[in-house]
Amino acid sequence: MIKVKINGQEQSWDGDPDLPLLWFLRDEAGLTGTKYGCGQALCGACTVIVDKQAVRACITSVNDVAGREVTTIEGLHPTGDHPVQKAWRQVNVPQCGFCQAGQIMQAAALLMDNPKPSHDQIRESMSGNICRCGCYQRIENAVHLASTGV
Amino acid sequence: MNFIDNPGKLHSFEKRGFEKNIKVEKVSRRSILKGLGITGGFVLAAPVMSRQALAYETGAGKMPHGVVVDPRVFVSVGPDGIVTIVGHRSEMGTGVRTSLPLIVAEEMEADWSRVKVQQAHGDEVKFGNQDTDGSRSTRHYLIPMRQIGASARTMLEQAAAKRWGVPATEVKAVNHEVVHSASGRKLGFGELAADAAKESVPSIEGLKLKDPKNFRYLGKGQVGIVDLHDITTGKAHYGADVRLPGMKYAVIARPPVTGGKLVSFDPDAALKVPGVEKVLKVQGWPWPSKFQPLGGVAVIARNTGAAIKGRDALKLVWDDGPNGKYDSVAYRKELEEASRKPGLVLRKEGDADAALKGADKVIVGEYYVPHLAHVSMETPVAVADVKGDKAEIWAPVQSPGGTREDVAKTLGIPEGNVTVNVTLLGGGFGRKSKCDFALEAALLSKELGAPVKVQWTREDDIHNGFLHTVSVERIEAGLDKSGKVVAWRHRSVAPSIASTFAAGTVHQAPFEIGMGLVDMPFEIANISCENPEAAAFTRIGWFRSVSNIPRAFAVQSMVGEIAQATGRDQKETLLALIGSPRIVKPEVKDLWNYGEPQESYPIDTARLRKAVELVAEKGEWGRKVPKGHGLGIAVHRSFVSYIATIVEVAVDDKGKLTVPRVDTAIDCGTYVNPERIASQIEGAAIMGLSLAKYGEITFKDGKVQQKNFDDFQVVRMDESPVVTNVYIVPPGPDTPPSGVGEPGVPPFAPALINAIFAATGKRIRSLPIGKQLEA
Numbered sequence: 001m002i003k004v005k006i007n008g009q010e011q012s013w014d015g016d017p018d019l020p021l022l023w024f025l026r027d028e029a030g031l032t033g034t035k036y037g038c039g040q041a042l043c044g045a046c047t048v049i050v051d052k053q054a055v056r057a058c059i060t061s062v063n064d065v066a067g068r069e070v071t072t073i074e075g076l077h078p079t080g081d082h083p084v085q086k087a088w089r090q091v092n093v094p095q096c097g098f099c100q101a102g103q104i105m106q107a108a109a110l111l112m113d114n115p116k117p118s119h120d121q122i123r124e125s126m127s128g129n130i131c132r133c134g135c136y137q138r139i140e141n142a143v144h145l146a147s148t149g150v
Numbered sequence: 151m152n153f154i155d156n157p158g159k160l161h162s163f164e165k166r167g168f169e170k171n172i173k174v175e176k177v178s179r180r181s182i183l184k185g186l187g188i189t190g191g192f193v194l195a196a197p198v199m200s201r202q203a204l205a206y207e208t209g210a211g212k213m214p215h216g217v218v219v220d221p222r223v224f225v226s227v228g229p230d231g232i233v234t235i236v237g238h239r240s241e242m243g244t245g246v247r248t249s250l251p252l253i254v255a256e257e258m259e260a261d262w263s264r265v266k267v268q269q270a271h272g273d274e275v276k277f278g279n280q281d282t283d284g285s286r287s288t289r290h291y292l293i294p295m296r297q298i299g300a301s302a303r304t305m306l307e308q309a310a311a312k313r314w315g316v317p318a319t320e321v322k323a324v325n326h327e328v329v330h331s332a333s334g335r336k337l338g339f340g341e342l343a344a345d346a347a348k349e350s351v352p353s354i355e356g357l358k359l360k361d362p363k364n365f366r367y368l369g370k371g372q373v374g375i376v377d378l379h380d381i382t383t384g385k386a387h388y389g390a391d392v393r394l395p396g397m398k399y400a401v402i403a404r405p406p407v408t409g410g411k412l413v414s415f416d417p418d419a420a421l422k423v424p425g426v427e428k429v430l431k432v433q434g435w436p437w438p439s440k441f442q443p444l445g446g447v448a449v450i451a452r453n454t455g456a457a458i459k460g461r462d463a464l465k466l467v468w469d470d471g472p473n474g475k476y477d478s479v480a481y482r483k484e485l486e487e488a489s490r491k492p493g494l495v496l497r498k499e500g501d502a503d504a505a506l507k508g509a510d511k512v513i514v515g516e517y518y519v520p521h522l523a524h525v526s527m528e529t530p531v532a533v534a535d536v537k538g539d540k541a542e543i544w545a546p547v548q549s550p551g552g553t554r555e556d557v558a559k560t561l562g563i564p565e566g567n568v569t570v571n572v573t574l575l576g577g578g579f580g581r582k583s584k585c586d587f588a589l590e591a592a593l594l595s596k597e598l599g600a601p602v603k604v605q606w607t608r609e610d611d612i613h614n615g616f617l618h619t620v621s622v623e624r625i626e627a628g629l630d631k632s633g634k635v636v637a638w639r640h641r642s643v644a645p646s647i648a649s650t651f652a653a654g655t656v657h658q659a660p661f662e663i664g665m666g667l668v669d670m671p672f673e674i675a676n677i678s679c680e681n682p683e684a685a686a687f688t689r690i691g692w693f694r695s696v697s698n699i700p701r702a703f704a705v706q707s708m709v710g711e712i713a714q715a716t717g718r719d720q721k722e723t724l725l726a727l728i729g730s731p732r733i734v735k736p737e738v739k740d741l742w743n744y745g746e747p748q749e750s751y752p753i754d755t756a757r758l759r760k761a762v763e764l765v766a767e768k769g770e771w772g773r774k775v776p777k778g779h780g781l782g783i784a785v786h787r788s789f790v791s792y793i794a795t796i797v798e799v800a801v802d803d804k805g806k807l808t809v810p811r812v813d814t815a816i817d818c819g820t821y822v823n824p825e826r827i828a829s830q831i832e833g834a835a836i837m838g839l840s841l842a843k844y845g846e847i848t849f850k851d852g853k854v855q856q857k858n859f860d861d862f863q864v865v866r867m868d869e870s871p872v873v874t875n876v877y878i879v880p881p882g883p884d885t886p887p888s889g890v891g892e893p894g895v896p897p898f899a900p901a902l903i904n905a906i907f908a909a910t911g912k913r914i915r916s917l918p919i920g921k922q923l924e925a
Contacts, residue, residue: 016424016456023455027399032391033384035576037527038608039458042859045527073384080383088382092374095829096243097381098388098527098576127868130859132527132577133243134836135829136870 002066006031007075017063021055022046024062025072033073033101037130044129047102047109048072054109073101076108084108087146095133103129107143116147205884209745210290213281215274215551219294221302221351223276225254231326231340233260238270239291240282240548241377242526242578243833244891245826248375249288250295253822256367257299257360258306259323260339267376272550272570282548283583283692284744285789285889288822292887300357302346309345310337371825377574389546389573392533394601400594401457401605402432404446404614407470407852408688409437415447416465423463425456433593437472438650439689441556441584444614448594454605470852476687478520478848481620485643485684486516489624493641493682494657497668497738500676502628505637509628512637513715515708517625518916519700521847522618522693523862528576529611534591535601539563545588546575553585560589561596580692584616609857616691617847619644619662623704628676633716635727637676642667644700649686656683658697664742665788666701666896671753673729679738688849694837698788698896703917706784706900710907720783720904721766728785731756744790750886751790760879761785761794761815768877769796769813778802779810780909784901789889792817792879795835797871797901801909805923809839809871809902817879819888828876831894835874838898840864846918 002013025031034057037045041056048057049071076082084107094100110125122143210217224236235254241247251267270277303323310328311318321330327338380386417429427450434445449460532545547553550572558565575582591604621644628637649655658681668679713723734753762785778800785794798811812835844863848855856862903914914922
């Protein structure tokens with residue numbers, strides 16, 4: 001039996017310990033905000049925060065996060081008003097929106113590590129997250145806005 | 151992403167109706183009205199856009215099931231005053247789920263903060279055509295949605311006038327209430343809802359539409375998309391997010407070669423994977439398989455992760471079938487050879503052969519654009535629950551009506567027994583116009599007797615998609631002594647989308663040749679547009695902008711090459727080729743105009759010139775750029791819009807390419823939401839850069855050689871344009887709306903390639919750029 005804390009709540013899993021965290025979150029725990037995009041840590045759609053680090057849930061097993069604290073988009077802020085989420089809305093970032101949970105979690109992790117990133121630092125640290133609609137200009141502006149006060 | 155306008159040849163489209171005549175449908179009020187509380191009787195629901203009511207005509211009525219203009223289908227008002235407006239098109243990122251209801255709210259004087267949007271299920275008899283493709287939602291629905299909103303407003307006004315016993319002309323709806331200014335009385339929409347429902351629907355001819363100068367929302371761009379909060383909090387509901395009690399998770403192993411068949415399989419190892427419950431054969435359809443499933447073996451599990459692991463453990467033997475020898479290197483040679491010989495002549499003006507022979511100089515460009523994959527972030531996915539002769543589907547489909555028809559046909563049940571719930575789409579780009587994934591879910595649910603989710607992996611998406619065509623575009627331009635272009639021969643060789651529907655297809659369909667080949671707008675005396683034969687060996691489908699991508703790349707690169715050969719400025723060369731402001735009327739059989747009448751949507755070179763001039767002015771064409779940088783320009787009319795782009799590139803001494811700045815001008819006629827237009831154009835630049843820099847799907851032994859985002863790359867943030875500026879050409883008072891979602895893509899690649907030439911002196915004719923700049 002693996003125990004893991006997700007968004008402050010203890011969850012347990014007695015199935016395949018190698019199950020990717022992504023599918024545990026989505027199919028077993030019902031937290032569908034974290035998305036599947038590639039399964040190979042190439043696109044960042046499944047980004048969650050594990051103990052303050054941005055992690056790709058598609059290549060992280062449930063066993064890897066045993067006893068650790070996982071934050072998903074659903075748990076980032078109780079009312080959805082994390083500075084990154086507010087900035088995203090202010091800049092009207094999304095088009096289809098499918099990659100945005102991963103982008104937001106990546107941006108939130110970036111700001112925990114570096115509260116005032118430069119534009120180059122934003123572009124570099126967000127480049128693991130693909131947006132096929134092409135919202136990059138707005139993502140960059142929203143991260144900048146979140147870092148300077150929404 | 152256009153539906154074929156040539157139903158005679160393609161039997162799969164015959165089923166879609168293509169009604170020539172307007173039909174009056176009888177629709178039960180009970181089924182369409184909740185908030186207004188009416189029962190019994192019938193209402194009119196018909197595509198009744200009269201000539202008098204419109205300043206222009208569109209092709210909306212010619213779409214399958216036409217247009218329904220009826221407030222009772224689209225609007226309900228609750229006693230609490232909440233106005234619910236139905237969004238009947240699919241939301242894949244363009245903002246259509248916001249902009250169409252916004253039009254209704256504008257006309258009915260509803261306060262947007264008290265409006266809810268409800269997604270329509272797939273029912274084209276009730277809602278009219280729902281195919282969200284071809285960049286035509288606003289184009290076809292601006293006027294119908296205004297009429298629906300004005301009808302609802304009129305009914306609310308009439309109800310208030312009756313309540314007060316005053317003439318209807320004395321009352322007016324203003325911001326969610328009806329006001330009688332003479333007496334100062336006011337009633338909220340909620341208070342009037344029940345009475346308004348009893349009013350008859352006003353005739354369209356008598357409707358008074360709002361004066362655009364009183365618009366609160368249209369053309370302003372201050373309203374965010376309705377799903378913005380849900381998207382930023384993980385609550386937005388995509389096809390992938392549907393969960394039903396007792397639902398099983400399925401992943402399918404499909405034939406690695408299109409048209410291949412399963413010979414045998416061994417499920418034992420898969421069944422040993424923890425969480426795997428069953429392994430089943432999936433029915434496939436013979437090549438060409440239209441939108442039907444390819445077949446294969448499904449692994450059913452308690453979660454997707456187990457299903458994927460189970461599939462990896464399957465032992466499978468395939469017969470590769472008729473396409474097992476498809477090889478991209480060999481095929482390219484075939485296309486190139488075909489382009490060097492005469493082909494089916496589609497447009498002929500003057501004598502291009504003679505003029506090329508007599509020309510002072512002939513410039514030849516042979517341009518190549520390979521297959522591309524859509525790779526929307528949400529891979530194909532669908533949930534089905536089939537019980538007896540009833541089916542319910544939840545899916546991110548661009549074609550809710552077509553999906554309903556195909557599910558009914560595939561299961562052999564009446565269409566009325568199929569419900570298609572349309573979720574948000576995590577990107578579409580044309581891929582989700584084809585409902586094969588929903589059909590797979592329906593077949594598996596039927597067999598299992600339980601709800602099933604079919605999840606495609608990224609590898610499935612790339613290996614088993616409906617790819618963008620592959621083409622060679624060969625252009626020969628003949629110049630006289632003064633450098634004027636006097637001859638133009640363009641041969642386009644590419645397998646057609648029609649090949650996915652009809653075996654033996656070797657020529658492109660009118661809707662493909664009309665995308666930048668025969669509608670070429672230049673003022674040249676001798677023109678020949680030709681289409682040599684090309685057969686298809688994989689599934690070809692609509693990809694955002696479709697054939698406009700290779701055509702704009704070829705035509706606008708050739709403009710750059712002419713400028714290069716004559717030592718003239720790119721923009722001046724382009725304007726000289728476009729020539730005088732005029733309406734171009736190419737003599738072409740079945741001339742495709744994106745389904746629109748020529749009268750409303752002519753090929754207008756004044757508008758083409760205007761787009762070029764606006765982008766040149768705002769984008770500071772001719773500005774000094776640092777060493778290693780260059781500017782390129784291109785313009786293209788597609789989806790009846792006119793778009794011009796300037797790209798600034800920087801290429802360093804190692805050949806590394808960056809894009810400091812992009813400027814785009816779009817003339818899309820009358821528009822609804824400039825903020826979403828800007829986002830579409832910003833995104834189009836990135837999709838254009840992706841396909842130019844990396845986009846290539848190749849085949850060997852019939853199999854796609856790429857598998858995921860590592861070998862089918864798309865542009866990431868660190869290489870995306872630093873800034874993209876968007877300028878919208880102000881429309882004339884009666885300029886009809888035109889496309890936005892797709893037209894931004896085609897001019898990007900040629901503007902980029904022309905800029906690379908300006909920066910480096912290297913002329914790239916084959917996409918993707920790949921390592922060509924490193925040489």
